[in-house]
Amino acid sequence: MASFETATGDGPQPPATAARAAEVRTAYEGMLQIRRLVNGPAGTAVPAPWELGRMARAVALVLEAAGIPPSAVDEQGRRTRTGYRVAQGASGAATVEVTWLGPPGGGAAEEEQERLTACAAALEPLGWGCLLYRGPRRRRFLEVEAPR
Numbered sequence: 001m002a003s004f005e006t007a008t009g010d011g012p013q014p015p016a017t018a019a020r021a022a023e024v025r026t027a028y029e030g031m032l033q034i035r036r037l038v039n040g041p042a043g044t045a046v047p048a049p050w051e052l053g054r055m056a057r058a059v060a061l062v063l064e065a066a067g068i069p070p071s072a073v074d075e076q077g078r079r080t081r082t083g084y085r086v087a088q089g090a091s092g093a094a095t096v097e098v099t100w101l102g103p104p105g106g107g108a109a110e111e112e113q114e115r116l117t118a119c120a121a122a123l124e125p126l127g128w129g130c131l132l133y134r135g136p137r138r139r140r141f142l143e144v145e146a147p148r
Helices: 018-045 049-053 055-065 108-126
Strands: 079-081 083-088 095-101 129-134 140-145
Touching (some): 018 055, 049 055, 055 083, 055 095, 055 108, 108 129, 108 140
Antiparallel strands (some): 083 095, 095 140
16 A cells, blocks of 8 residues: 655646545544543644654645645646645745646636645644745735744
8 A cells, every 4th residue: 555645736736536535634633532542631722843854744734735726737747736735945944835736827826825824824823934925026925934
């Protein structure tokens, strides 16, 4: 059996199956349980230490569990689906960046503010700090960092 991998938006489109939904749900519930055990009174409102070491994976899990679609690429690296992309942040290991990408001409740029705001709404209740910025070519991105 293959191990579960979160959809970061840089791989193939994950299957839209009941099995995938169950895997995401199980991984997400496991993350929340680890938070409850490790964080004590802070419970699920603070990322667990293991999440901080794998921020891109933890953030992608929250977004996928919230039902937000990941972007996807084909074997040649071309975008085939509009959705979130989670990657290591430019500020170093302490941040990740969430962008809203899609195939050329697919309209991702027009919906990025609304969709990135939805990403922040899924992440902030779980203790992630989110700031919406404008980057190169005036494209927006969400910088996500751990609480201080």
